[in-house]
Amino acid sequence: MLSIPKHFPMGNHIMHGITKHNKHPSRLVYIRAIRTMLKCKHRRTPIRTHRKHLLVSIGNTLCSHDSSEMARLGKCFLNVAAAVMMLLLILPSSSYAATYYVGDQSGWTYNVDLDSWLAGKTFYVGDVLVFIYDNTQHNVISVDANGYNNCSTKKTYGSYTSGNDQITLTEAGNWYFICSYHCDYADQKISVTVNSS
Known part of the structure; x- marks a missing residue:
């Protein structure tokens, strides 16, 4: 000193x-x-x-x-x-990004009330959705509105099969995700509205 x-x-x-x-x-x-x-x-x-x-x-x-x-x-x-x-x-908004585990502890699977999981949540650009699931039974397909409504994979924006997928919501608008195996009869799908700020 x-x-x-x-x-x-x-x-x-x-x-x-x-x-x-x-x-x-x-x-x-x-x-x-x-x-x-x-x-x-x-x-x-x-x-x-x-x-x-x-x-x-x-x-x-x-x-x-x-x-x-x-x-x-x-x-x-x-x-x-x-x-x-x-x-x-x-600082870019991604610095404040939130991470959401789809279905919480139940994960991405059927027999889960995904509408209740979505209730009360507000999503922003930069937020991350984490899909955790058994990849021998499920997958995650990013589709358009028609694919979401009709459980169709004719037009997709991404296909994920790792069982632990982290998807960053990179732009504002509606994002649609389905499981191609269980969308039609088990309603395993979510629609997420992403806000710019």
């Missing part, structure tokens, strides 16, 4: 705790930040020579160089907060 030079203002207060002489609390904040952020190679250099380099890594890009340390730190933290907010705003 860096030593505090005796000639540095407030040095004695830092070394012996804040006492009745604490007239400049901003210097305390400055000293503590310096002690934690400066590297060992600066050990022999008086701390006050580093006043303009308080935040070594991000200070040069985000923090202004005001004469008042507290004002500078305040602006720095505000700038960092603003940068984080901007980053959150521009």
Whole structure:
């Protein structure tokens, strides 16, 4: 850890705790930040020579160089907060994607009330549907509205047979999935409406 030079203002207060002489609390904040952020190679250099380099890594890009340390730190933290907010705003919606296990613990099979499973759920672009099933008895076929209504696989958008399929909802609109073995007589199918945001 860096030593505090005796000639540095407030040095004695830092070394012996804040006492009745604490007239400049901003210097305390400055000293503590310096002690934690400066590297060992600066050990022999008086701390006050580093006043303009308080935040070594991000200070040069985000923090202004005001004469008042507290004002500078305040602006720095505000700038960092603003940068984080901007980053959150521009992140793709997939960063907030939800994962849904179709049929919950029952999985993708017949004799499951899939309409009840869908009830109350709102799907967005980037969400993921996970179909877990016995691949010797079931499959997952992505079809159009006609294929969904008539249990037809004449026009498909994807066929999945792994038994543990993860399908990302990449665009807004209606998505239809059926099991080609049990759609017709066991009603094993779901229709999912995907919202853009």
